[in-house]
Amino acid sequence: MQLRRRYKHLQRYREIVNILLKHGFGHILHHLGLADFVSIPGKVFFKKEPRIEQFSMPQRVRLALEELGPTFIKVGQILSSRADLLPPDYLIELGKLQDRVPAFAFDTAKQQIERELDQPLEEIYAEFDPAPLAAASIGQVYRAALPDGQKVVVKVQRPDIEKIINIDLEILYDVARFLESRSNWAEMYSFVETVGEFDRTLHEELDYNAEGRNADAFRKNFAGEPGVFIPMVYWDFTTKKVLTMEYVHGIKLNNLQEINRLGLDRPALARKLAQAIFKQILIDGFFHGDPHPGNLAALSGGEIAFMDFGMVGLLTEETKSKVVKLLTALVSKSSEAITKAVLDLGVVPKNVDKRLLRLDINLLQRKYYEVPLSQISLAESLNDIVSVALKYHIRLSTEFTLLAKALLILEGIVKELDPKLSIIKVAEPFGKSLLMEKLSPQALSKAAIKNLREFGDVLSFLPKQVSTVLDLAAAGELKLKHQLPQIDEVLNRVNKMINRLAFSIVITGLVIGSAFLARKEGILFGQVPVAEAGFLVVAVLGFWFLVSILRSGGF
Structure with missing residues (x-):
């Protein structure tokens, strides 16, 4: 099956390899054995463009991903949040990845809309601007108006983009399986599982219905919060490939000049943004995964507007609790x-x-020990911790690394709006609120009932498991596995000590015996003195014994 797919996608394989060769990754591909994988002569793998030498390795990775197209751009953007998988210089460079793709024709977008909504465009929208507001790898956005005059934005998916992404994902799965079969480190980092995460995330972004549901969830979570605005989804004009949402007229949060011109309160905007993000993370457990300035706006009334809900993070109650414990540990x-x-x-x-x-971690703790809490960078602290996790091959969850990236972006925006605001101080009340909620009688009783139910499940299976063990024991088939950590190393040391002791005893005995015979002045075979013969035997046996021990590696 894999070979059939590889043959089917051979042209795409060759395109990918040629782009990687162009950017100077031939030696890596050859080292990984991918010359055999795609049936390309090995000597080709050492060709590259001379101009590529002027770029650093992380820059070359970014340039290659941009040239490889939508799937790889998205994969790079996802990897830019995985500090547990990549070093900091690669994360910074991947954070610069842009969807630099030309806009597709308006006629193509019109056909896509009419096919999805099953009506002529003119009957769906009262107005529709044919010039796109933005063009990205998965889709592009247009301004329009509904029949009732409501201003909206319409996101239209690129034709055949799902087919293109599925082909690239099949290739990534094949390569991941190949590498895991040949490399311990690829298996340790679970390449196939990582590609599975890319697969899930990309298909969520391809489904505009999912993005609409995310927007509705945020809108519900912030109902009654006057400082936050979430645009409405118009479901009558939304499908898997077309999304129609309320138009947001605001100012990007990094446009400080315009914010100042309108007289908006920058410190208030910074605090509202930080509070909104921490509410999403610590209270709702559902947060915006990409809160960069392009997805945030300040409205004329001082509200913060969130946009583009394709990438979100979802935290379970257990994960929320773990995040709070980490934040509490950082604070203390x-x-x-x-x-x-x-x-x-x-x-x-x-x-x-x-x-x-x-x-x-003690070294990290000392780094922040003398720093006042208000001056500690939460994003930097989390990145330091994730770097330690990378060093020890601790694989953090996608949600946690996405959270760390969101906080890094948040801290950068807040610092521009109000350099004096400490986001860790803003986070404190939310953490305390969550801890108090966990210690409430209702939460404790709920946890107790859950534990009792789980304990009951264990008890219900116990008789059957005990019976199985007794049957195995009666049949003489019960096997016990003893595993002592570092036992091989201990036994090896004992073996060396015994060898040294034996060597010393044998040599000492022979030397003493020869010395004793020397006093008797005996003659062997009528010519050779017994003592000298004894010393010769000592030397030969000692040398032979030493060589045998050294060969066995036990000295």
């Missing part, structure tokens, strides 16, 4: 609590050295 500057929180948040390899991990 407790390295022990930080270590525990990090281990709780990730998938920890079996062989991780927790002592060294704790030492590294």
